[in-house]
Amino acid sequence: MPLPPPPAKRAATLSPDAFDAPARATSKPARVARARFTEAAAEEPAHTPREAQDEAPVAALRDTGVAIDVPTMRETVEAPPARARREAAADTPAAAPARKRKPAKSAGPSKLFVLDTNVLMHDPMCLFRFEEHDIYLPMIVLEELDGHKKGMSEVARNARQTSRTLDALAGMPNADIAVGLPLDVTGHREAGGKLFFQTRALEDRLPASLPQGKADNQILGVVEALRREHAPREVVLVSKDINMRVKAKALGLAADDYQNDKTLEDGEFLYSGALALPPDFWAKHGKTVESWQQGQHTFYRIAGPVVPSLHINQFVYFEAPGEPSLYARVTEIRAKTAVLKTLRDFNHLKNAVWGVTTRNREQNFAMNLLLDPEVDFVTLTGNAGTGKTLMALASGLTQVLDDRRYTEIIMTRATVSVGEDIGFLPGTEEEKMGPWMGALDDNLEVLAKTETSAGEWGRAATNELIRSRIKIKSMNFMRGRTFLNKYVIIDEAQNLTPKQMKTLITRAGPGTKIVCMGNLQQIDTPYLTEGSSGLTFAVDKFKGWPHGGHITLARGERSRLADFASEVL
Structure with a gap:
């Protein structure tokens, strides 16, 4: 039977109650239902022209007396966007039976x-x-x-x-x-x-x-x-x-207070870079895990409730008595699956980096980031004595002198004094930066002691070679520079503003790696807090970037005196 021409008037609104049962063409219930449709239409606001076009064929077929199944016809005629809008409206708790439109919320007067x-x-x-x-x-x-x-x-x-x-x-x-x-x-x-x-x-x-x-x-x-x-x-x-x-x-x-300069309201919510897997991890994910071997590393593809909380280059670990331990890094996230890559163990003496071995889990995570050539930007945070500068220097010397991956090490830091300023310093740029680089001298002394077989003359030659490959630069002259194949260490980065941090990171050219280190508990700049520090800004913005990584070092390894002082003072 050919379809009749569409009516000239706008189609009436159908009540949602009518979708519960198909309409009968010539029976008395059908006439009663049509009367109910008309009464519901009187209470309903007018449709938009698009919705009127959707309703017109249904109303026209009903007027001819043909028996139709109303829900089926609506799904056939109605355009997908319109159907999606109605289904979304029907799913909302506030959707009324009469389908009355809710007025737009008033935002109130502006301040x-x-x-x-x-x-x-x-x-x-x-x-x-x-x-x-x-x-x-x-x-x-x-x-x-x-x-x-x-x-x-x-x-x-x-x-x-x-x-x-x-x-x-x-x-x-x-x-x-x-x-x-x-x-x-x-x-x-x-x-x-x-x-x-x-x-x-x-x-x-x-x-x-x-x-x-x-x-x-x-x-x-x-x-x-x-x-x-x-x-x-x-x-x-x-x-x-x-x-x-x-x-x-x-x-x-x-x-x-002006809040827009704060990356985080509370430093406790800062991304730590590591995640402890739940105790039931193997029970929930063990049946669907895929694993394969590639070189010295084992890869696991997992799918489950833990995947949405993961980020690229985030470290995960599983430690439970009687269960196999897992230390891995997230290398890939696709839809509902993630790929984990096992780590290289730098706790063992055979994997020592310039004579330095890691002493805890977080240090091992950090060393894996520092020695990965695919990671261009590394941020390390932690209390005093957690080994940030020592690990950065050891990995830098290995990659400069042994692997020849970078040409030299460049060190800089924010020149913010703890107490009163002692005035101008004499000498060249490096001589002026000398008093600020006491941490460099201390850690180089530790690294020099690891070479015991070369004798006194050999150690002296090694120290001279190391000094020739480390350049100390001031932040004041960084504007406009480009570092090619350099290993850049930014110490005491918690005293940098987000703008200064951006200035330093954007100096990186091809083949350059930047390591930012700092302790957010030791901010000496009077205008910065944990939430507005440039280090916090960098950690938050680079979270999840495939070529960047962050780790928060948890345990101090300097001495028992320094560890106890960090806890109680």
Whole structure:
């Protein structure tokens, strides 16, 4: 029977209750069902044109009196995207029987953030980090920016960059400072708010005990005036100054720290690089494990609930009494399967690296990363005395002098003193860096003692050769350089900012390996925390990269005194 022409009017909405049983063409229940369909359609909102096209053939066949199975016909006529939308809506708990559309959620009024000067000088891109919320800059903030723009320090560079950003926003066509400057006009689409400048004097009601001429108090006065003027809209002061936030809260003003510079809220959640397999690992995965031998390594292909939690180059280990132990590294992840590769055992003396053997599980993991030519970037974290510098130097000397994989070792570090600065240092670049490289001298002394058969003259010649292959460089002169086939060690990396870390890592040319080491418990820079350190930033961003690896060293091996001091002090 040929299909009749589609009706001219928009198709009525079918009630979901009608899908429970097929319609009968000429019987009384069919007429009652059609009446129920019509009543349900009166309560239903109108369809979109696309949905109307989906419903039209079904409604047309029903009007002809032909007996049809409604669910089957709907699955045949309905386009897959429309069917997927209905199935997804039916699966939601909030889907009502009458299929009424839920109104869109209101996001509520946007906040007004008043930025302190230190936020702008800390992160010049902070203007674009507040999503749909608006930003307000008091006039005193612009004055302070102007006062810090001179010099070559990081703060001065950030102040100049912020000034250029403000100039670009104010210089856009049709820019009107009185109504606010849209923050997305310079290409930052994630910023949906506006930027407001203080264009008039605001009357504040701060206590008379606060000095009126101080810049911090003037900003607090602006926040208090804006809170009264824009009530009930929330006005929040954003400052990196702890005392500033405390004073604001004491005055009843909302204040918060700038959080967008933090990679992690808590250092406890930092990626460790190693994962202990559950006790029932072999019971759940043993039946589906595939294994094969390739050279000195054994490979395992596993599939199971542990796979989604794995990352490329992550170490896994299984230790249980009465069960075979497993120490491996994840080399491949595809869909729901992962490939594990067993490790080389550097705990044994036959695999000693420049006379150094590892003493615990994490050190063995680290040595496997340091000696792998396919891994270009390695990060090592751990407390004092866990062997970070010694292992990095030993593996570097082996690959430079024995394997000839790299031409030389380059060492650098952040020159941040623990106490007061002792002033300028005389000499060349390497001589100036000498006092900062005491860790290098100490570890080279340990490595030199491992060569006992060459005699005194042989050890002296070896020390001279080692010194000739190690270059000490300052971070201040790294901009624009490119390292080719070098083994680069960045010590005390916890004192680097994310921008400085990016500057150093991007110096790597073909054939270069970079090792970053640091202890996040010993940050000497006053403006960095565990969450905002450049080392934390690098560990988090390189997590899962096929040519990068990280391991957190857990146990100290320096001495029993150093281990006990790390625990109790």
